[in-house]
Amino acid sequence: xxxxxxxxxxxxxxxxxxxxxxxxxxxxxxxxxxxxxxxxxxxxxxxxxxxxxxxxxxxxxxxxxxxxxxxxxxxxxxxxxxxxxxxxxxxxxxxxxxxxxxxxxxxxxxxxxxxxxxxxxxxxxxxxxxxxxxxxxxxxxxxxxxxxxxxxxxxxxxxxxxxxxxxxxxxxxxxxxxxxxxxxxxxxxxxxxxxxxxxxxxxxxxxxxxxxxxxxxxxxxxxxxxxxxxxxxxxxxxxxxxxxxxxxxxxxxxxxxxxxxxxxxxxxxxxxxxxxxxxxxxxxxxxxxxxxxxxxxxxxxxxxxx
Amino acid sequence: xxxxxxxxxxxxxxxxxxxxxxxxxxxxxxxxxxxxxxxxxxxxxxxxxxxxxxxxxxxxxxxxxxxxxxxxxxxxxxxxxxxxxxxxxxxxxxxxxxxxxxxxxxxxxxxxxxxxxxxxxxxxxxxxxxxxxxxxxxxxxxxxxxxxxxxxxxxxxxxxx
Numbered sequence: 001x002x003x004x005x006x007x008x009x010x011x012x013x014x015x016x017x018x019x020x021x022x023x024x025x026x027x028x029x030x031x032x033x034x035x036x037x038x039x040x041x042x043x044x045x046x047x048x049x050x051x052x053x054x055x056x057x058x059x060x061x062x063x064x065x066x067x068x069x070x071x072x073x074x075x076x077x078x079x080x081x082x083x084x085x086x087x088x089x090x091x092x093x094x095x096x097x098x099x100x101x102x103x104x105x106x107x108x109x110x111x112x113x114x115x116x117x118x119x120x121x122x123x124x125x126x127x128x129x130x131x132x133x134x135x136x137x138x139x140x141x142x143x144x145x146x147x148x149x150x151x152x153x154x155x156x157x158x159x160x161x162x163x164x165x166x167x168x169x170x171x172x173x174x175x176x177x178x179x180x181x182x183x184x185x186x187x188x189x190x191x192x193x194x195x196x197x198x199x200x201x202x203x204x205x206x207x208x209x210x211x212x213x214x215x216x217x218x219x220x221x222x223x224x225x226x227x228x229x230x231x232x233x234x235x236x237x238x239x240x241x242x243x244x245x246x247x248x249x250x251x252x253x254x255x256x257x258x259x260x261x262x263x264x265x266x267x268x269x270x271x272x273x274x275x276x277x278x279x280x281x282x283x284x285x286x287x288x289x290x291x292x293x294x295x296x297x298x299x300x301x302x303x304x305x306x
Numbered sequence: 307x308x309x310x311x312x313x314x315x316x317x318x319x320x321x322x323x324x325x326x327x328x329x330x331x332x333x334x335x336x337x338x339x340x341x342x343x344x345x346x347x348x349x350x351x352x353x354x355x356x357x358x359x360x361x362x363x364x365x366x367x368x369x370x371x372x373x374x375x376x377x378x379x380x381x382x383x384x385x386x387x388x389x390x391x392x393x394x395x396x397x398x399x400x401x402x403x404x405x406x407x408x409x410x411x412x413x414x415x416x417x418x419x420x421x422x423x424x425x426x427x428x429x430x431x432x433x434x435x436x437x438x439x440x441x442x443x444x445x446x447x448x449x450x451x452x453x454x455x456x457x458x459x460x461x462x463x464x465x466x467x
Contacts, residue, residue, distance in 0.1 A: 063335045064357070065417040072426060074441065075433035083437060090444065095454045098446045102347050103461070105369075108387035110336045110357075114441045132441065146458070181417055189421060198425045201418055237460035293458045 058166040058174060063130075066166060067110035070130030072201070073165065073208050077118075077126055077134060080213070084119040084137050092300040093117060096146070097133060097153045103235035104154070105228070106161035113160070115153065123250070124261030126212050127156040129165040136261065141304050142249050146297035147242025147289050151233045155243070158228030164221040168211040173203050216265030223267070223275055230279045239289040240280050247273045332371065332388040334359040341381035345370035346462075348452035352381045361388065 061069070084090075097115040101107050113131040118124070121138040128134075133156045135149075143149045159165065177200045180193055189197060211217050230240040250262065250269035266272070280286060334355045341353040345367055353375055355361075361373035361383065371388065374380045427435055455461040 062417055064337075064419065067337075068418040068420070068423050071435070071438050072423065072433060074438045075435045078434040078437040078441075079432045091446075094444050094446050095450055099451050099454055099460065102451065106386045107347065108336050108339060108384050111442060112336075114444050116441055116444075132438070177417075194421065194425055197418070197422050198429070201422050201426055202430075204418075237455075237458075237464045287464070290459055290464075293460075296458065 057171070058163065058169055060178075061166055061174075063110040066163075067130045069166070069201075069204060069208070070111070070128040070132050072205050073128035073212070074132035074134075076205060076209050077128065077132075077212070078116075081118040081120055081134070081136075084117040086117070086303055089140075089301055089303060090115070090117055093135065093140075093149070093153070096150060097157070100150055100154045100232055100236050100238075101131075101157050104157050104161050104232045106157075109160065113157070120261075122261035123263065125152050125156050127159045127165070128212070129160065129163065129208070131157075131160050133157070133160070137304060138261070140301055143246065143297070143301075144294075145242065145245075145289060146293040147233070147239045148246045149242075149297065150236065150238045151229050151240060151243035151246060154232040154236075154238075155225045155229035157232055158225035159217070159221070161228060161232075162221070162224060164217055164225065165208050165212070167221070168217060169204050169207045173200050173207065176200050177204075213265070219267045222272070226272055226276050227279050230276060230283075234283065234287055237287050238293075239287050240276075240283070241286070242289070243276055244273060244280070247276065330363040332361050332363050332373065332390050334361065334383075334387060335389045336387050339383065339387045341373070341375065341379060341383055343381060345372075345382040347384075348448035349382070353377075353379045355383070355387075363390075 093115045097113055101113045109131040111130055113133065115133045115135070117140060118134050118136045120136040121141075122136055123138045123142055124134075124136045125139055126134045133153065135152060135156075139152065140149065143152070177197065180196055180200075216222070226243065229243050233242060234240045247269040251273070334357055337357055339355050340351040341355055342349040343352050344350075355375070359375065361371075361375055364372040364374060364380070366372070366385070369385050370382045371385055372380065373383055373388075423435075427433060456463045458464070
């Protein structure tokens with residue numbers, strides 16, 4: 001009986017002991033996460049090996065890295081386009097975009113979602129990684145109601161949410177970058193590493209800008225973004241036929257905008273329409289377009305209409 | 307004589323072990339966000355959080371996590387704001403090479419960062435970072451979005467969910 005009692009106490013001590021050891025290891029681990037500079041040589045070596053082993057694809061790019069890539073892509077877009085500076089309309093597009101982002105699969109990004117209108121008559125919408133979203137004046141003019149603009153913003157949020165920009169980076173860039181990053185534990189780089197990393201950064205930006213502005217994404221990403229647009233817009237409460245109505249304005253042979261913007265970088269509107277239609281047909285309940293929103297849209301963009 | 311103390315001690319030890327085995331730690335991965343009273347963006351803010359803050363995950367619902375901060379505040383955070391990959395910290399010393407997850411590495415602050423951006427900027431005057439910084443100044447409050455949803459009969463105020 002007595003022996004049994006001691007055994008129980010011993011067991012309790014062991015459990016406590018294990019608990020305490022666990023805690024200290026957890027603390028050590030937390031330290032590793034917050035301050036890599038305090039790692040022991042041995043642990044640092046292991047983490048370097050691990051980082052090389054696990055960081056090999058775009059999905060391993062961190063939120064913060066995505067933010068810096070997105071900032072630079074946005075800076076390059078804004079070197080090609082002027083901003084359409086109408087405070088009221090910009091605010092409207094931002095509230096609308098934010099509302100749709102709340103119902104997306106990725107409402108939170110490192111620097112958050114921000115929306116701008118570009119002062120161009122071409123029909124175009126672009127999103128840089130991390131949530132920098134652009135629509136042209138020409139595109140907003142083509143929209144007849146809030147559902148149409150919401151579906152375009154939802155399409156762009158879809159590209160951000162599914163990280164299509166990062167997916168268009170050539171794998172070799174990442175292999176090079178992760179090689180340098182694996183070697184370096186500090187947050188500030190020496191001049192050699194910095195020069196190498198900046199060179200890779202330039203190439204990464206080149207890959208993304210080429211997809212966004214010139215070649216367009218792989219078609220499968222565009223169809224996926226359309227699917228996400230239907231999902232995010234209808235989750236917000238918008239009639240996803242806003243996208244159908246918008247695409248219909250882009251059908252029917254060469255028009256004034258052909259060869260530019262969305263006409264150049266996206267699959268044909270006819271191809272997209274068929275797929276969007278069948279996505280909407282699978283939905284159990286499709287929200288309706290409401291006059292209260294159409295009126296609000298007309299009021300908000302009246303500066304653009306003749 | 308010792309009888310009254312042993313039971314609680316053992317129970318306490320088991321509780322510690324249970325917490326260790328069941329507690330799931332998630333870490334904030336975005337620049338700043340808020341802990342909210344209810345699982346929606348325009349719910350009342352009860353704490354401000356920054357990248358790297360560890361949180362104890364208590365439960366989840368529709369893409370939101372109920373969490374406890376290190377200060378003991380309990381509230382809701384959207385799952386897209388946190389790193390959820392398992393932290394196999396108990397294995398840190400022995401076989402870290404195989405156990406450390408991408409998440410742990412991802413949270414170490416390195417990679418394309420401000421220093422790389424500055425170096426890039428110095429060589430590429432054409433990149434319009436000033437306009438990007440102005441874009442980042444466009445801030446919309448969750449209560450503005452709530453009013454917009456309400457007026458447009460959207461989200462919980464209309465046909466959405």
